[in-house]
Amino acid sequence: MLAKACDNLRMTLDSTHLASSPGLAEETLAAPLRDPDDARKTVVLGVTGCIAAYKACEVVRALVKDGHRVVVVMTEAATRFVGPLTFRTLTGEPVVTSLWDDPDAAPVHHISLAEEADVIALVPCTANVIAKVAGGTADDMLTTTVLASEAPLVVAPAMNTHMWRDELTQANVETLRTRGAIIVEPGTGDLACGDVGEGRLAPAEEILDAIRTELDRCGDLAGVRMLVTAGPTYEPLDAVRFLGNRSSGRTGYAIAEEAARRGARVTLVSGPTALPDPFGASTVRVETAAEMLDAALAAYDDIDVVIATAAVSDFAPVDANAGKIKKGDAPATIELAPTEDILARLAADKGERLLVGFAAETSDVSAYAREKLQRKSLDLVVANDVSLPGLGFGSKRNRVVLIDAHGEWELPEMDKRMLARELLDEVVTRLASR
Ligand SMILES: Cc1cc2nc3c(=O)[nH]c(=O)nc-3n(C[C@H](O)[C@H](O)[C@H](O)COP(=O)(O)O)c2cc1C
Structure with missing residues (x-):
């Protein structure tokens, strides 16, 4: 899976020539997030600090291929697993990693992103971010954006079996579900920590199905x-x-x-x-x-x-x-x-x-x-x-x-x-x- 994601990434790098242009990522980071004439749907894809973070590449690529605008927001921990440039390259959009990236942005960055989102998807989502979102914590760009947004929320958890089974995590997941979030249940299998059990990130197609269903619902009552x-x-x-x-x-x-x-x-x-x-x-x-x-x-x-x-x-x-x-x-x-x-x-x-x-x-x-x-x-x-x-x-x-x-x-x-x-x-x- 990782090898395939890397191959895909290499292809994108070759075709866009961004890999050898480090200045471009910086330049784009300072640019406004959204072109006002852009009619595509916007998915804000939150990536959090899991081994499975690289699997978000596949989801991002498919959504971009569908014709959507994908803006990736990474937690600080996520950047230790996958470099922001990977997502920058896959999406052609600035990757947001901090509340303080763009202090001069107008309108206020975290609020504008929350408003632009047609769907927010957390792929993969740590136990930590599930707990934060369930409790209303907003101490980084990702959790602030989720709290500030009315967009539907798709959550694809990935974690060690004991973390997943823990009753606090289960209560937090139930809170999210009750508040209308779509939970793409993790599967069972070999986990990165060596355990075998529940907690493995759901397959990309399942996650994409959930995101696409929510995107299809966007605007389907326009004019009614x-x-x-x-x-x-x-x-x-x-x-x-x-x-x-x-x-x-x-x-x-x-x-x-x-x-x-x-x-x-x-x-x-x-x-x-x-x-x-x-x-x-x-x-x-x-x-x-x-x-x-x-x-x-x-x-x-x-x-x-x-x-x-x-x-x-x-x-x-x-x-x-x-x-x-x-x-x-x-x-x-x-x-x-x-x-x-x-x-x-x-x-x-x-x-x-x-x-x-x-x-x-x-x-x-x-x-x-x-x-x-x-x-x-x-x-x-x-x-x-x-x-x-x-x-x-x-x-x-x-x-x-x-x-x-x-x-x-x-x-x-x-x-x-x-x-x-x-x-x-x-x-x-x-x-x-x-
Ligand atoms: C190698 C490694 C793998 C990890 N994998 C996971 C994971 O799959 N799921 C999870 O919930 N936490 C995992 N963690 C713990 C999180 O990275 C940690 O809770 C971190 O604070 C999460 O930050 P974030 O939720 O802001 O991204 C892992 C930590 C390490 C060092």
Whole structure:
């Protein structure tokens, strides 16, 4: 493998004549990182201090061959395994090895690189960088760029079996996964340290598959105008009390953020949640079902796709007391009236729009969801059983069934960010087949 990588490298050196031009690398280091007219996708490839660092050459070469712009960022330890000139030569781009390489850069180097990245891939990734990224440490160019970026993150770990199996490493990997990173699991085999076991960097083709999948998703929703509803609604009983539900809003927020990242113009209408506004989406905060309907209708004219994840209260107290009801004045019963069904109202004026609804049920999930699909003329329903412990409402993970007019198929349990990706892939496919 190493011999092949070296052969490939030699060929590149011969063809570009860079090997005998040491000044060129220095000159380019001082140049701005990006040509504004460059429309290629940008992969920021982080190389860290592993024996397997040389295997990043193969991944870099393939991505360059695909036509992408690859900017390599190396940790200080990585430079002890492979020289930056190798990557400089393979990519034709300056290799970044320090936060302090280019103090005069404008805009600020680590932030501009974080923003330019369509995908960040850590190949290979040490236990140390996994821990740093999981903990939010930003003490070198690579970890600072990762923390500052909204780009999808692909991580290909490589390390000794005991380091990989260590519960701290496993917890850190799980943190990354939960935050939406794609982990290209290491394989089993001979390790550089002499051990045989798990920890060997995954084959280049597997790593490339993961990076290419994320690159394909970049911009695939460009020009699409999307309305997402999310969170619960609060229907007031009095000045301080309300009828609500346990929806955290996570699914809708993840969809809004992912759709915006993939190029959609997103309006998120959200009930009360503890979540910050998703990056890139325009967020309208509301409280009640009536306010959510008004906000959705206000945005609706310009919308191509609706994804209605909100857990809208089906009922609201008929008379909300203007002040706080005193303990002694508590009514024996609370009269409720149905709220207007937001999705049904939007569906009544569907036009060419693609409508995706969510159905949270505690029994007969598929049957209720299918009934909802038909009654509201939806294109797709995402059904989930909210009675499952640890999943769905209030949780970061979910297991759902997708249901359309032709059938239904179950997705495995996954993080809500991953679910957002899968669902938007489905939306892209449906938009393309229209
Ligand atoms: C010869 C050698 C090989 C190493 N291989 C690995 C490895 O495969 N995976 C790993 O996580 N750490 C490995 N290490 C340890 C890292 O290089 C070390 O933790 C370093 O601080 C990582 O820096 P970085 O994460 O900033 O790149 C190796 C160290 C040496 C000396």
